[in-house]
Amino acid sequence: DIGDIIRGKDLFIGYSQKYKDEKSKLEENLKKIFGKIHGGLTDSGAKNHYNDTSKNYYKLREDWWDLNRHDVWNAITCGAPKEAKYFRKTACGQGNETHGYCRCVNRVDVPTYFDYVPQFLR
Numbered sequence: 001d002i003g004d005i006i007r008g009k010d011l012f013i014g015y016s017q018k019y020k021d022e023k024s025k026l027e028e029n030l031k032k033i034f035g036k037i038h039g040g041l042t043d044s045g046a047k048n049h050y051n052d053t054s055k056n057y058y059k060l061r062e063d064w065w066d067l068n069r070h071d072v073w074n075a076i077t078c079g080a081p082k083e084a085k086y087f088r089k090t091a092c093g094q095g096n097e098t099h100g101y102c103r104c105v106n107r108v109d110v111p112t113y114f115d116y117v118p119q120f121l122r
Contacts, residue, residue: 006061
């Protein structure tokens, strides 16, 4: 899942060397991206809080995901065609579908409630 990948907690290692190499490349790119974000922090307190000698920036990545996950969800689902079948019938509770919307009609929040459920339980 995207949140797990960004936060560095993705369990999928890959079945072949090709997948493992791609995951390593992705992780290196994430380190570079969050290294640039860390380098752009102007507040010394924030810079110290997110400092990471291993250059993984897991704290920064966790907080970035917490702040941006709704926007990421909207970018993925709201740009999908109306006929996209992303949601199950239970997505909105009581067996209702989203009916072409990027979220349940009666809710303004996006269903990111599984973000912190461990992957192996989803």
